Amino acid sequence: MRANLRPEEKIFVALDYDNMDDALRMAERLGDTIKTMKVGLQLFFKSGPEILHRLHEMGFQVFMDCKFHDIPNTVAGASDSVTAHGVYMFNVHCAGGLEMMKRAKEAAIKRAEASGIQVPKLIGVTQLTSTSQAMLNEEIGIAGDVQRSVLHYAKLAQQAGLDGVVASGHEIAAIREACGDQFLTVIPGIRPAWAASDDQKRIMTPAAALAAGAHYLVIGRAITHADDPKAAALRILEEVR
Structure with missing residues (x-):
């Protein structure tokens, strides 16, 4: 699957803005260099579904990054709603459990088929790239190392019928070994060598992530x-090529 993606299809730009005008200006500045824009919590709650439609009108695909995590029935309803907006991809927290993830996928398929649109890719969030070993063990209360937790969630997501997972670049090889090469990996925390790492702990360069087998890279700042x-x-696309 990775071989079939053009470089501009492998990168999602994180539009982490607090208003729609700035987000759309950035998308316009990027033009046709990148195909997919990521809309997160701050921008979506500020702009509502209009941001999704405006980006679609500009010719972009949208990865809606709102990380649903609730009881199965509520997440199924949210999945139905977001699918109706024609997004390319959205995500749920694997920590919500097997039934929640199954219901989310079923709702997305049902809505897409009823609307005559493409079924969005549904991705499970394993552990955030801001999660350190100490945080995992001492604050979240999960024993073992981060990779063990990520792999457990990845296998659970695959069992639920999800298309892939969000994980850090450091877990790509292990996820591929456990879940196969066709199970998608969406990798945030991507920083070119010339960019600062900011608040993310488990980061990787674009070239290193792709060499490890990543399908998609989320790049923001x-x-x-x-x-x-x-x-x-x-410059990043050249590195990806």
């Missing part, structure tokens, strides 16, 4: 905070 975002995106 390295592009959106650059003096010339389009030049930064093109």
Whole structure:
């Protein structure tokens, strides 16, 4: 599957803005360099579904990154609603359990078929890239190391019928071994060598992540905070090629 993706299809740009105008200006500045924009909690709750439709009108695919985590019935309803907006991909927290993930996938398929649209890719969030070993054990209360937790959730997501998982670049090889090469890996915490790491702990360069077998890379500040975002995106695309 990775071989079939063009470089501009492998990168999702995180539009982490607090208003729609700035987000759309950034998308416009990037033009046709990148195909998919990621809309997270802050932007979606500020702009509502309109941001999804505006990006679609501009020709972009949308990865809706709102990480659903609730009882199965509630998450199934949320999955139905977001699928109706025609997003390319959305995610749920694997910690919600097997039944929740199954219901989310079933609802997405049912809504897509009823609406005559493509079924969105549904991705499970394993552990956030801000999660350190100490945080996992001492605050969240999960024993063992981070990779063990990530693999457990990845296998659970695959059992539930999800298309893949969100994980850090350091877990890609282990996920591929456990779940196979066709099970998608969406990797945040991607930083080119020339960009700062900010608040994320488990980070990796684009080239290293792709060499490890990543399907998609989520990149935000390295592009959106650059003096010339389009030049930064093109520089990263060259690295991806």
